[in-house]
Amino acid sequence: MPTRMLIVFNPAAGARRRRRLLAALDLLRGLGMRPEVADTARRGHATDLAHEAAAAGVRVVVAAGGDGTIAEVAAGLAGSDSALGVLPLGTANVLALELGLPRSPVRAAEVLAMGRTALLHPGLARYADGRELLFVQMLGAGFDAAVVHNLSAPLKRGIGKGAYVWQTLRELPRYPFAPIRAVLDGGVEEAASVIVTKGRLYAGRFLLAPGADPHEQGFHVVLFREAGTLAAMRYGAALPLGLLPRMRGVEIRRAAELRLEGEEVPAQADGDAAGVLPVAIGPAPKPMRIVVP
Numbered sequence: 423m424p425t426r427m428l429i430v431f432n433p434a435a436g437a438r439r440r441r442r443l444l445a446a447l448d449l450l451r452g453l454g455m456r457p458e459v460a461d462t463a464r465r466g467h468a469t470d471l472a473h474e475a476a477a478a479g480v481r482v483v484v485a486a487g488g489d490g491t492i493a494e495v496a497a498g499l500a501g502s503d504s505a506l507g508v509l510p511l512g513t514a515n516v517l518a519l520e521l522g523l524p525r526s527p528v529r530a531a532e533v534l535a536m537g538r539t540a541l542l543h544p545g546l547a548r549y550a551d552g553r554e555l556l557f558v559q560m561l562g563a564g565f566d567a568a569v570v571h572n573l574s575a576p577l578k579r580g581i582g583k584g585a586y587v588w589q590t591l592r593e594l595p596r597y598p599f600a601p602i603r604a605v606l607d608g609g610v611e612e613a614a615s616v617i618v619t620k621g622r623l624y625a626g627r628f629l630l631a632p633g634a635d636p637h638e639q640g641f642h643v644v645l646f647r648e649a650g651t652l653a654a655m656r657y658g659a660a661l662p663l664g665l666l667p668r669m670r671g672v673e674i675r676r677a678a679e680l681r682l683e684g685e686e687v688p689a690q691a692d693g694d695a696a697g698v699l700p701v702a703i704g705p706a707p708k709p710m711r712i713v714v715p
């Protein structure tokens with residue numbers, strides 16, 4: 423009989439994460455479950471591990487890490503019947519917050535043990551060179567992607583979310599704000615930065631797109647119209663106050679498919695660097711199941 427659950431663990435962030443994983447494992451074993459654990463050895467490894475597990479008929483493959491690990495596991499499960507589980511051990515854990523998953527590893531393990539699933543509709547980004555990238559929460563182009571591209575991994579491990587604040591301050595005076603053309607199914611838009619999102623939240627529990635829902639099809643496209651350091655500072659200050667969606671110069675459109683174009687504009691997907699524009703965005707060929715509370 424195939425294993426019912428594989429936990430794909432990203433050990434890159436050190437000892438504290440391992441302790442949280444062990445707490446979750448204790449709970450699952452106490453309930454008589456025998457999950458297997460596989461550590462990732464490199465970027466992208468979680469996709470291979472998840473793909474092999476799905477091919478072997480593993481019922482639930484759990485991403486134990488942050489949003490990047492979740493996206494990698496989801497990419498490996500795409501098109502299969504295996505469900506995606508989440509143990510939130512990352513820095514921002516946006517998808518976990520979006521789905522209402524508990525932060526405590528023991529409580530999150532209880533959710534996994536219950537095994538209730540819902541449909542998730544990931545997005546698929548297609549690049550000019552034919553490369554495809556699956557994302558579960560968002561794809562950003564412009565300023566926030568520049569922050570992600572230049573973020574120091576050791577600093578992120580050391581001070582967590584503070585690393586984003588630090589890198590934002592470094593990017594503010596130097597990011598060139600090249601214009602972005604967003605070709606939505608309803609028309610063409612211009613913006614300085616764009617975040618294409620499946621969910622409501624951003625950078626943790628901050629509100630970005632109030633009407634979005636990862637269980638539904640389609641995307642909310644957040645357009646940041648104003649370019650420049652001052653505008654980016656205003657947007658950054660509004661985010662933790664929950665005011666971003668109502669800011670002057672911020673507009674939200676809905677789209678089933680879209681294309682983002684721009685000269686040397688960086689992109690990020692689910693918090694990891696994701697190449698440069700142009701990129702075409704649409705739904706993944708098949709929705710997937712995700713374990714939810």
Ligand SMILES: Nc1ncnc2c1ncn2[C@@H]1O[C@H](COP(=O)(O)OP(=O)(O)OP(=O)(O)O)[C@@H](O)[C@H]1O
Pocket residue numbers: 432433434435462463464465466467486487488489490491492494511512513514515516692693694
């Ligand atoms: N063994 C490894 N060594 C180095 N990098 C790895 C390893 N395993 C995974 N990674 C990479 O680390 C990146 C970040 O990991 P992850 O998303 O789990 O945590 P995070 O970035 O702290 O969390 P969040 O995305 O929620 O902020 C992933 O995109 C993944 O590609």
